[in-house]
Amino acid sequence: MSAEFDRLVAQFEQFQSKLKNVDEQFANLGQMQRQIADLEAVATSPDRSITVVAGPGGSVKDIKLTEAALAQQPQALSSALLSTLQQAVAEAARKQAGIVEEHVGDDMHLTDQVLETQAQLFGTSPEELRERTEEERPARRADADEVHDDYSQQSVLRSSDEQPPGTPPPSATGSQGDDFLRNLFSEDDR
Secondary structure (H helix, E strand, O other): OHHHHHHHHHHHHHHHHHHHHHHHHHHOHHHHHHHHHHOOEEEEOOOOOEEEEEOHHHOEEEEEEOHHHHOOOHHHHHHHHHHHHHHHHHHHHHHHHHHHHHHHOOOOOHHHHHHHHHHHHHOOOHHHHHHHHHHHOOOOOOHHHOOOOOOOOOOOOOOOOOOOOOOOOOOOOOOHHHHHHHHOOOHHHO
16 A cells, blocks of 8 residues: 555656646746747848838738839839848748747757758758847846746636536545545645
């Protein structure tokens, strides 16, 4: 009986550890969402006559044309505008991938995937795109300056509107360890 109880306690501690990891990941989601919503990438044409500002998901926030841009032939203006637009959207995608990796980890190598795809599309190398991205990336704030959302009153497993399940009926065939784990979070104990 003691060995079974020790095994159940070890499983419960492992479960708590996993919940803590999930809580830590969710705690940063609010900040990640704000950073993505505020994301902007600016690209300027080589002659500085066209500037495009792109946002998250490739959205175009602004396009600025100088008099020099308007003086170009329609085909040249169209080509320069499209090229500048592609650069801004690509930079926004790289920044967005970087923000996601910063908050949830780089296990998926999201930035690498974005860089490889863009390198193929633009006929350049992933290293060149990475250098360009790192030059434009702002310095990361110190941990003491970071503001974290407070999710302590929210459940990771269910929304606050849902009613918790009732206390399970007593087990006629289960062990004391099973009963302990079933009743661990009963509402009567809170």
